[in-house]
Amino acid sequence: MHFLPHLIIWYFFFLAWRRGGNRYGVIECDSLAREGLDRTARHMVIPYVPMLIPPRKWKGYERGGHLFLPSYVMRTHGARQQQDAMKSVPRKQMEKVFEVASFFH
Incomplete structure (x- = not known):
């Protein structure tokens, strides 16, 4: 006898419209x-947490990213x-690394 796993769709994506269209x-x-998350x-x-303003560009090992957290x-x-x-x-030699890290941060 085969048992099918119980599949649950955890996330839904849909489009919504604002009043202005x-x-x-x-x-x-x-x-x-x-x-469960609760x-x-x-x-x-x-x-x-997600930032409201863009993170600082990386300029060194400890210089870049979040504004206030290490x-x-x-x-x-x-x-x-x-x-x-x-x-x-x-x-x-690290300039390219910092450039890429700034792009993905």
Whole structure:
């Protein structure tokens, strides 16, 4: 006997219209998923919330990204050797890396 998995569509996308006739996309979460998120994510602290203004362009290992929270161009998970290696590379050589990081941030 074969059992089919119970499939749940967690997110819905639809178009809505403003009074002026402009349309915009809406992503809505399924009510079951929303209840689960309410139970689990309610107690989480999320410091890096979406920004209302663009982040600063990267100019160094620790210079760029979020305006007030510490941001690093590469995640090192505290590995001092990686941090030192990243900081020791000449700035001119890292310009392309900073440019790409600024593009995706």
